[in-house]
Amino acid sequence: MYIYDKFDNTVVNERVADFRDQVRRRLSGELSEDQFRPLRLMNGLYLQLHAYMLRVAIPYGTLSAAQMKKLAHIARKYDRGYGHFTTRQNIQYNWIKLEQVPDLLGELAEVQLHGIQTSGNCIRNVTADQFAGVAGDELDDPRVISEAIRQWSTFHPEFSFLPRKFKIAVTGAARDRAAIQFHDIGIQIVRGDNGEIGYAIYAGGGMGRTPVVAPLIRGFLPKPELLSYIEAILRVYNRHGRRDNIYKARIKILVREIGAEEFTRQVEEEWALLRNEGINLPAAEEARIRKFFTPPAYEPAAKAAGEFEAQRKANPAFARWVETNVHTHKQPGYGIVTISLKPVGEIPGDATADQMDAIADLAEKYSLAEVRVTHVQNLVLPNVKQGDLFTVWQALGKIGFADANAGLIGDIIACPGLDYCALANARSIPVAQEISKRFESAERSALIGPLQIKISGCINACGHHHAGHIGILGVDRAGEELYQITLGGAGDETASVGQLLGPGFKADGIVGAVEKIVDIYLELRNPGEEFLAAYRRLGPAPFKERLYASH
Amino acid sequence: MAHEIEPSEVSAGRRAGKVVTGGKIATGNRLRDGVVIYFDGKEWVPDVDKAKVAHTAExxxxxxxxxxxxxxxNHLxxxxxxDLVQNETKPARLREQIRAVGPTVRLDLARRPNW
Structure with missing residues (x-):
């Protein structure tokens, strides 16, 4: 993991001191709310329905066990004993008191965490594949360049007041687990014609009220030139982005309005001026950062392989969990464990302080002291020996996080919705809970196979409904919650925007509608055909006709 | 003379036509800790049932x-x-009901208004 140097530490500590003074001046009335609001937002402090909400940045979703313990401590000391892991790989606390925030940020800074770049029209906290560095299918570790982007973007003076927020995601594998095509810039590590490592660059993707799958604007960018190229993209956006209209201010609108070709031409033109200006990451700095991500000393493979197989045979529930929640590690004899934060009927992404502590302990004992946060609102233990998987599974069972549902119908993304969020129009969490209960049978969800349901409580789409195989959008229709269904969205390398199926359903009808869609799929699928593939083959017609036949 | 607040003054798009307002109350979040509070006629309190209800324009x-x-x-x-529903201290909009009670998915943390 990357460890802060003195510059990083100074930057964060000075920010805490600044904010302490700003809070003091706000409480004394020296600063008005209008003056103070942008200052608190620059530190991730929002006002939601019930209290202040603090969003803590978790750069590229990577946490140490010590950081996770601190997050648990913060939940216990400053909140109501829990936190919410988000689709941005961050954590949010829901019950924060302004007068305590300076001390809270001081405690976070002790473990090199903060709320910077989690709000405002800046380059936001960079996100990445949660399996970075351990995935069997990756070309290079995306955390190296993600960390470089973090350093380059933090307090970048030219890009601190962009037309709108700006999100960058990175994947090192062809299999996209970071939804890069729904980001302002998506970076995929690729191999060029002559075998060298470089980047494919996507730009102008996004969700919100105007969902757009980002076009590929450069198929291959040489590795050393990444920062100058993304700086060129930001410059073109900063110059031409629509500051006059908040709904048209994201880069996706600019790219769409002038066309990907013209946008690319302008970027390349800008890049020609920039690429030799010393913006690129020097090789020595790249090497310095890379050292922090040197693979650990893995033990030789499979001492306990026999025992592992025996445990699988003896415990069908364990075998099912291995099937769904353990992914292939690049090191034989190890597994990547996805901890589902989606127990049946519970709140997606929520974890109590005790659960966070227990996960930190497991990370220390069994995963080389590392935890990852996924954009699907789960956690990951990236380095678990096969021989330890059974013990880890049992320990997760004790804290209620051993559900074998990663990637299945119960693994639902839900934004906080109207239960917490000041922007929401409808509740999201109760819908997720009811769907999860309706499909609580592990056998049934295994039969259904991979199916991603994503729920947002407003058009801003924090719940990624556009990218859901089944997407659900809550709206306010004359004071009543109504839920619209989209089908066929995908956030992977085959990214697509879900299509609206028809009129919305009331709260008491949405779960039945989802079940009906699943039943239609089960009836019409070819053998072994997953939901998304079946939908892409069948189109919306059979779903629409039968869902609304008696509506 | 004071006039009764007309139903048409219920904000548009919020059960307009369905809910006759029972009156209005003042609310906000407390600056220092963000807690949802209501004006009881003298001070600001967390209990929506204690909110002073306005039935007239005055x-x-x-x-x-x-x-x-x-x-x-700098308190609020x-x-x-x-807006309230009729004859209760229950806010008309779901959003405000949730503010008054707490997240509907964490009833263990909920306030318990008398409605």
């Missing part, structure tokens, strides 16, 4: 005056005068 103006003063005194942020 009463509503008084609520707005209290609200403005609390904002000016995100302040608003909101």
């Amino acid at each position: 009463d509503e103006a008084a609520l707005k005056g209290a609200l403005d003063a609390a904002v000016k005194a 942020i995100d302040a608003a005068v909101i």
Whole structure:
């Protein structure tokens, strides 16, 4: 993991001191709310329905066990004993008191965490594949360049007041687990014609009220030139982005309005001026950062392989969990464990302080002291020996996080919705809970196979409904919650925007509608055909006709 | 003479036509800790049942005056005068009901208004 140097530490500590003074001046009335609001937002402090909400940045979703313990401590000391892991790989606390925030940020800074770049029209906290560095299918570790982007973007003076927020995601594998095509810039590590490592660059993707799958604007960018190229993209956006209209201010609108070709031409033109200006990451700095991500000393493979197989045979529930929640590690004899934060009927992404502590302990004992946060609102233990998987599974069972549902119908993304969020129009969490209960049978969800349901409580789409195989959008229709269904969205390398199926359903009808869609799929699928593939083959017609036949 | 607040004054798109307003109350979040509070006629309290209900334009103006003063005194942020359903201290909008009670998915943390 990357460890802060003195510059990083100074930057964060000075920010805490600044904010302490700003809070003091706000409480004394020296600063008005209008003056103070942008200052608190620059530190991730929002006002939601019930209290202040603090969003803590978790750069590229990577946490140490010590950081996770601190997050648990913060939940216990400053909140109501829990936190919410988000689709941005961050954590949010829901019950924060302004007068305590300076001390809270001081405690976070002790473990090199903060709320910077989690709000405002800046380059936001960079996100990445949660399996970075351990995935069997990756070309290079995306955390190296993600960390470089973090350093380059933090307090970048030219890009601190962009037309709108700006999100960058990175994947090192062809299999996209970071939804890069729904980001302002998506970076995929690729191999060029002559075998060298470089980047494919996507730009102008996004969700919100105007969902757009980002076009590929450069198929291959040489590795050393990444920062100058993304700086060129930001410059073109900063110059031409629509500051006059908040709904048209994201880069996706600019790219769409002038066309990907013209946008690319302008970027390349800008890049020609920039690429030799010393913006690129020097090789020595790249090497310095890379050292922090040197693979650990893995033990030789499979001492306990026999025992592992025996445990699988003896415990069908364990075998099912291995099937769904353990992914292939690049090191034989190890597994990547996805901890589902989606127990049946519970709140997606929520974890109590005790659960966070227990996960930190497991990370220390069994995963080389590392935890990852996924954009699907789960956690990951990236380095678990096969021989330890059974013990880890049992320990997760004790804290209620051993559900074998990663990637299945119960693994639902839900934004906080109207239960917490000041922007929401409808509740999201109760819908997720009811769907999860309706499909609580592990056998049934295994039969259904991979199916991603994503729920947002407003058009801003924090719940990624556009990218859901089944997407659900809550709206306010004359004071009543109504839920619209989209089908066929995908956030992977085959990214697509879900299509609206028809009129919305009331709260008491949405779960039945989802079940009906699943039943239609089960009836019409070819053998072994997953939901998304079946939908892409069948189109919306059979779903629409039968869902609304008696509506 | 004071006039009754007409149903048509219930904000558009919020059960308009379905809910006759029972009156209005003043609310906001407390600056120092963000807690949801209501004006009880003298001070700001977390209990929606204790909120002073305005049934007349004069009463509503008084609520707005209290609200403005609390904002000016740096006690209150995100302040608003909101609609109630008839004969109750229950806010008309679901959003405001949830603010008064707490997240509907964490009833263990909920306030328990008398409605």
